[in-house]
Amino acid sequence: MIRVLLAEDQALVLGALSALLSLEDDLEVVGGAADGEQALDLALTLRPDVLVTDIEMPRLSGLDLAAKLRERLPQLRVIIVTTFARSGYLRRALEVGARGYLLKDAPAAELAGAIRRVHAGGRAIDPSLAESAWEDVSPLTERERQVLVAAETGASTAAIAQALRLSEGTVRNYLSEAIGKLGAGSRVEAARAARDKGWL
Template sequence: MIRMLVVDDHDVVRSGLTGLLAAELGMEVVGQAADGPAALTEAGRLHPDVALLDVDLPGLDGIAVADRLARTLPSCRTLMLTALDRPGHLRRALAAGASGYLLKSTPAAQIADAVRRIAAGGRAIDPRMRGEERATPSPLTEKEAEALRLAAAGAHSREIAADLFLSVGTVRNRLSSAIGKLHARTLVDAVRIATHHGWL
């Protein structure tokens, strides 16, 4: 029996996936979570074989959850199930230790097949994303990406500085460096470019 944890912040998607997978032979959904921190808590409590993770989760994104699980609970393999078909997200997910990456438009039978393959130690990449594992790596440092992520969420330099325990000058330097590396005209343009490539 493959024991699964289903993680998605949309109730309808989460319950729909749970129903579809629970109907599959040899599969059991042992838990659900609606955000990143809850996913880690439930995985630690339930020790599932496979965690289905949305990329865009509140609290802690699915890729960060996959990374934590790979380090703290290696027996739990992860399958990203997302609406985001950005190459950068796929590359980051695989680098974080995810065993699969499927788009949410994937038919239920194919999701179930992917879960079986991953539980058996294999890998499952959406055919529409094949070859994208070698997507262009981000030119940003992790610190620049972190500052840009906060700016994308609407934080101003002072708020970012407070969040990261940095001086306002350091934050402005990081954002300026990010804008330059992305060949962007403005901060808004930099956020758009980085988001499009899945670098945030």
């Protein structure tokens, strides 16, 4: 029996996924979480075999959740299920250790098959995204990405510098580099462009 934990902030979707997966003879849904922090706590307590998580959730994103679980429960397999058909998200998911990346409009049988494949040590990636993930590479460094994420909220240069423990001059340099790489006219435009690509 494959023990599955679900993390999804929309109650209706969480209930539907749980009901559909419970129909499979070899899958057992051991819990459901409405946000990333709750999913982390449940994973550490329940020790499931596979976590199926949305990418965008309150308190802790699916990508951040996968990164934390890779450190604390390396044997746990993570599958991202999302509406975002963006190769940048797929690349980031793979970088933080996710073994699967599926779109929410995929048939339920595909998700069940993906859980089995990932549990067995394989990967399950939406074929429409697999090829483009290696073509659409983010030009941003990790620090540029962090600064843009902070800038996206409208934070001042001083606030970003304090939050990331950098000097204001360094933050301005990172912002300038990111804006230039993305061909944007401002930090907000650069953040929006990077977000649209799935790079933030």
